[in-house]
Amino acid sequence: xxxxxxxxxxxxxxxxxxxxxxxxxxxxxxxxxxxxxxxxxxxxxxxxxxxxxxxxxxxxxxxxxxxxxxxxxxxxxxxxxxxxxxxxxxxxxxxxxxxxxxxxxxxxxxxxxxxxxxxxxxxxxxxxxxxxxxxxxxxxxxxxxxxxxxxxxxxxxxxxxxxxxxxxxxxxxxxxxxxxxxxxxxxxxxxxxxxxxxxxxxxxxxxxxxxxxxxxxxxxxxxxxxxxxxxxxxxxxxxxxxxxxxxxxxxxxxxxxxxxxxxxxxxxxxxxxxxxxxxxxxxxxxxxxxxxxxxxxxxxxxxxxxxxxxxxxxxxxxxxxxxxxxxxxxxxxxxxxxxxxxxxxxxxxxxxxxxxxxxxxxxxxxxxxxxxxxxxxxxxxxxxx
Amino acid sequence: xxxxxxxxxxxxxxxxxxxxxxxxxxxxxxxxxxxxxxxxxxxxxxxxxxxxxxxxxxxxxxxxxxxxxxxxxxxxxxxxxxxxxxxxxxxxxxxxxxxxxxxxxxxxxxxxxxxxxxxxxxxxxxxxxxxxxxxxxxxxxxxxxxxxxxxxxxxxxxxxxxxxxxxxxxxxxxxxxxxxxxxxxxxxxxxxxxxxxxxxxxxxxxxxxxxxxxxxxxxxxxxxxxxxxxxxxxxxxxxxxxxxxxxxxxxxxxxxxxxxxxxxxxxxxxxxxxxxx
Numbered sequence: 193x194x195x196x197x198x199x200x201x202x203x204x205x206x207x208x209x210x211x212x213x214x215x216x217x218x219x220x221x222x223x224x225x226x227x228x229x230x231x232x233x234x235x236x237x238x239x240x241x242x243x244x245x246x247x248x249x250x251x252x253x254x255x256x257x258x259x260x261x262x263x264x265x266x267x268x269x270x271x272x273x274x275x276x277x278x279x280x281x282x283x284x285x286x287x288x289x290x291x292x293x294x295x296x297x298x299x300x301x302x303x304x305x306x307x308x309x310x311x312x313x314x315x316x317x318x319x320x321x322x323x324x325x326x327x328x329x330x331x332x333x334x335x336x337x338x339x340x341x342x343x344x345x346x347x348x349x350x351x352x353x354x355x356x357x358x359x360x361x362x363x364x365x366x367x368x369x370x371x372x373x374x375x376x377x378x379x380x381x382x383x384x385x386x387x388x389x390x391x392x393x394x395x396x397x398x399x400x401x402x403x404x405x406x407x408x409x410x411x412x413x414x415x416x417x418x419x420x421x422x423x424x425x426x427x428x429x430x431x432x433x434x435x436x437x438x439x440x441x442x443x444x445x446x447x448x449x450x451x452x453x454x455x456x457x458x459x460x461x462x463x464x465x466x467x468x469x470x471x472x473x474x475x476x477x478x479x480x481x482x483x484x485x486x487x488x489x490x491x492x493x494x495x496x497x498x499x500x501x502x503x504x505x506x507x508x509x510x511x512x513x514x515x516x517x518x519x520x521x522x523x524x525x526x527x528x529x530x531x532x533x534x535x536x537x538x539x540x541x542x543x544x545x546x547x548x549x550x551x552x553x554x555x556x557x558x559x560x561x562x563x564x565x566x567x568x569x570x571x572x573x574x575x576x577x
Numbered sequence: 578x579x580x581x582x583x584x585x586x587x588x589x590x591x592x593x594x595x596x597x598x599x600x601x602x603x604x605x606x607x608x609x610x611x612x613x614x615x616x617x618x619x620x621x622x623x624x625x626x627x628x629x630x631x632x633x634x635x636x637x638x639x640x641x642x643x644x645x646x647x648x649x650x651x652x653x654x655x656x657x658x659x660x661x662x663x664x665x666x667x668x669x670x671x672x673x674x675x676x677x678x679x680x681x682x683x684x685x686x687x688x689x690x691x692x693x694x695x696x697x698x699x700x701x702x703x704x705x706x707x708x709x710x711x712x713x714x715x716x717x718x719x720x721x722x723x724x725x726x727x728x729x730x731x732x733x734x735x736x737x738x739x740x741x742x743x744x745x746x747x748x749x750x751x752x753x754x755x756x757x758x759x760x761x762x763x764x765x766x767x768x769x770x771x772x773x774x775x776x777x778x779x780x781x782x783x784x785x786x787x788x789x790x791x792x793x794x795x796x797x798x799x800x801x802x803x804x805x806x807x808x809x810x811x812x813x814x815x816x817x818x819x820x821x822x823x824x825x826x827x828x829x830x831x832x833x834x835x836x837x838x839x840x841x842x843x844x845x846x847x848x849x850x851x852x853x854x
Contacts, residue, residue, distance in 0.1 A: 248624050249721045250662045261613020265628075265720060267662030310661060314716060374661040376718060378628060379613045 208466060210503030210538035217467040218536070221453025229463055235556065235563050237459040242391075242574050244399040252400025252425070254574075256392040260461075263378040264388050266396035270425075272363070272413055273306075273370045302358025304335035306368055311375040311389065327375070330390055333444040333475035333488045334373075334397075357443070360425060363413045369402065383462040384493070386473055390446035394571055397443040400425040444477040444488055445567055447557065450495075451549045456556055458563055470545035471495045474557055476564045485564045487554060497541040505534040586757045587770065593780055594623075598757070598772040599832070601839055606732070606847045608740040614716075616741025620733040623778060624723035629733040630716050631741040634708035650705035654714040657692040657730065663722040665779075691717075691727050695734060698791060698814045704744040713743060724779040725753045727789045727816060732840060739848055747794035749813055750840045753777045754833035755787030756825050764824035771825070773832040788817035788826075790833035794841070810834060810841075 208216070219227040226234055240258050247253040250267040257263040309331040311323040335358055361369040373396070375389050401422040403415035416422075426442060450460045450468035457464060465471060471493040479486035533539050557564040586592060596602070602623030611617035614630035621627070634651045661667055695715065703713070715737065717730050731751030738745065758771040777787045791814030812834070 247626065247662065247721050249665065249723070253662070257611070259612070261611050263611055263613075265660075265718075267660060267720070269662045269667040271667060312658065312660075314656070314658075372661065372667045374667075376658075376660055376720075378630065378716075378718060379611060382613070 208463065208500075210501055213467050213497075213500055214503065214536055214538035216463060217452060217538070220457065220464065220467060221455055223454060226452065226455045226457060228457070230461065234455060234457045235566075237567070238461070240391075242395060242571075244395050244574055251402065252396045252398070254392050254395035254399060256388060256395065258388065260382055261379055262382050262385065262388060264385070264392040265376045265378060266389075266392045267374050267376075268396050268400045268425075269372045269374070270369045270400070270402055271372070273368055275362075275366050275368045302360075302362050302368070304331075304358065306358065306361050307331055307335050307371045307373065309334075309373045309375070309393075311377070313377045313385065314380060326386060326389060329386070329473060329491060330393060330446060331373075333446060333477075334393075336488060357425075357441075363405065364410050366410065367413045373397075383460070384448060384465060384471075386446060386493075387448045387459060390444075391567070391571065394443045394445050395574055398424075398426055398571065398574075442478045442568065442572075444475050445564070445571070446473050446475045447563070447567065448472075448493075449474055449553050449557070451545055451553070454549060454552075456549065456553045458556075465496060466500065467497055467541070468495050469497070469541050470543060470549075472545075472550075472553065474553065476557060478568065484560070485558045485562075485568075487558060490550070490554075492543075492545075495541055495543055498543065500538070500540050502540050503538040505537045507534075586772070590772075592774065592778075594778060596776075599775050599835075601752075601776045601836060602778070604840065604843050606736055606844065608736050608847065608851050614737075614741075616737045616739070616743070618733050618736035618740060620729060620736060621721075622725055622729045622732075622776065624721055625725055625729045626719075626721040627726075627729050627733040628718045628720060629730070629737040631713065631734075631737045631743070632716070633713040633741070634711040634743065635714075637710070637712040648709050651703070651708035651711045651713050653696050653700045653703065653705065654712055655692045655696040655699070655717065655734075656714065657688040657695070657717045657719070659688045659719040659722065659726075663719050687726075688719075691730055694727060694814065694816055695730060698731065698749065699734060699738070702745055702749050702793060702813055703738065704746070707744060713738075713741075722779065724777045724782045725751075725789070727751060728753050728776075728791070731791050731814065732844060736844060736847065745793075748841050748844055749791055749793045750837045750844060751789060751791040751814060752833050752836035752840055753782075753787050753789050754829040754836060755781060755785045756821060756829060757785065760786055760821040760825045763822050773825075773828045775832055775836045786817075786819035786821035786825075788815065788819075788829055788833065790815050790830060790837060792834050792837040792841075810838060 216229065219229075228234070230238075232238070238258055238260075240256055242254065242256045244254040245252070246255055246265075247267055251270045252268040253266060255263065255265045309327040310318070311327045312318070313320075313323055316323050357371075361371060363369065373393060375393060377385055377389065401419075401424055403417070403419070404421045404423055405413060406416050407414035447458065448460060449472050450457050450465060451470045451472075452464075452468055457468075460468065460471075473489075473491045473493055475488040475490075476485050477488055478484070556562055591597065594602070604620070604622050606618060606620040608616070608618045610619045610628065611630050614632055616631040618629050619626070620629070637652065695717070699713075699715070705713070715734055717733065719726060719730070728751035731749060735745075735749045739748070753776055755774045755777045756771050757774050760771055764771075774781065774785070774787075777785070781787070790812060792810040793813045794810055812830075815830075
């Protein structure tokens with residue numbers, strides 16, 4: 193049971209003593225120059241190996257492996273399905289014209305339930321909290337990334353990515369694609385698996401191809417059986433082509449960011465998460481209009497530092513009674529958490545984050561040449577052909 | 578429309594994918610693919626792709642290995658996971674919706690059948706008595722399935738176990754063999770029109786009878802085995818789900834064992850090649 197509880201938190205907490213946690217926290221919260229245990233800079237990611245299009249039987253697939261051995265494989269499969277909206281049942285009762293119009297608008301903009309995501313993590317059941325939470329978090333940003341676009345895009349808009357992913361899945365009023373995204377984590381999660389899974393999913397979606405449609409308009413769909421002419425789900429940008437802004441739509445990426453003191457740290461490993469003041473999952477994508485980055489969502493994740501054991505300062509330690517009280521053992525106000533703490537004595541974090549820290553995080557991710565752009569460009573660079 | 582093997586094969590003597598009766602599909606393999614496990618491997622036979630990782634020998638998790646059974650030697654645990662995207666159609670899982678339960682039951686039964694076969698095969702094959710009170714857990718993920726799943730899983734497990742350094746008397750190699758027809762009537766030696774087929778693909782498995790055979794080489798013990806030129810292979814695994822007349826079994830078994838020999842050479846090449854690099 194305790195295993196279950198820990199697993200549903202950000203990750204299994206490593207077995208670190210309060211003294212180690214305090215040391216780690218202090219070095220990570222050094223003002224403006226945090227020292228990470230593996231010597232990375234705050235915005236540096238762990239090295240990873242990535243490849244895409246590895247499975248012959250899928251529409252798109254990718255594998256990413258971190259150096260510590262955690263690996264994820266994502267396979268995307270698409271199936272044609274009849275558009276069967278809930279309004280169909282109402283059609284018999286209400287005015288036919290009215291319902292048809294209603295159905296038409298929904299069929300043009302697409303529906304979020306057409307994307308299905310399932311995550312498999314060894315040691316977890318399908319309906320455990322962690323896989324369900326992770327898949328919903330990633331699916332949400334995937335289908336939610338286009339809600340704005342679908343509102344603006346009218347049916348006459350000929351741009352392929354009108355309405356983003358949801359709009360792309362529409363074949364015509366009666367048929368649509370259903371996308372199954374299966375995520376396979378190949379080893380026990382050593383750190384919180386969200387960034388790994390999100391990057392792999394992004395890569396798999398970039399390599400996803402759908403067969404070229406031959407039928408036109410409202411006919412039953414009929415596809416070209418030549419896979420070589422299949423079209424990318426997210427159209428690729430060729431260097432010769434003028435870069436149409438509407439073709440800039442890319443699948444979202446979810447990054448894991450922690451705050452320690454005033455510092456913002458990216459791609460934390462397990463030990464770093466264990467001392468985090470707050471753990472945030474930030475989803476972003478490219479803005480289809482401006483060509484810059486757009487923030488989709490920020491979610492807080494239950495920080496495992498809440499579950500760590502506290503240390504006892506000397507002044508309260510029974511074993512130290514009678515010993516002369518050291519002068520430095522005086523509680524001071526931590527400016528970040530607003531709590532009284534003795535420096536060097538570990539107190540479990542109670543969560544909470546300052547607005548300025550969140551603003552700093554968002555700015556680091558979104559600014560030109562920032563972390564978000566770096567990640568997206570790096571993923572784009574993975575050979576998809 | 579799928580082509581019908583039983584009608585085109587007698588005319589062309591070529592199978593659906595252009596192979597002759599005795600040809601294996603392209604076999605590619607790698608070991609040490611996952612640094613987080615004791616041993617790991619990736620193996621693809623044609624369009625069947627399998628990843629396998631081995632953890633252990635390690636202390637058992639739930640105390641099951643510490644009982645009377647554990648004192649005899651390590652317990653082999655096998656976990657087979659067939660990915661949702663492995664087949665031609667995406668498999669629905671029980672987690673999605675209730676009406677898909679019967680689909681998922683079928684896929685679960687296939688993976689648990691493979692797991693049971695693998696466990697009993699490797700439990701007796703490995704020198705498990707060297708590791709009392711411990712567990713060797715094998716995790717097999719099927720990434721892409723195009724026939725010969727059990728055979729490919731056996732080969733992938735063998736590679737991963739070799740990578741993990743768990744001693745075994747010889748490589749356990751698996752291969753499938755089938756007949757190019759329904760083979761429901763006794764074999765006629767004068768008018769023999771059915772060919773045995775090696776290494777079945779998924780469309781062939783669906784319509785033709787086939788069996789899976791796994792062989793291992795005998796342990797060369799003593800001096801008299803040193804000068805023996807030919808390695809003797811022993812059948813360690815034999816599995817057959819389809820129905821055919823018993824007069825064909827011998828031919829299929831012979832072809833399958835020959836295929837196992839070819840696969841053994843390929844796997845040995847993979848293992849030795851990795852050592853060199």
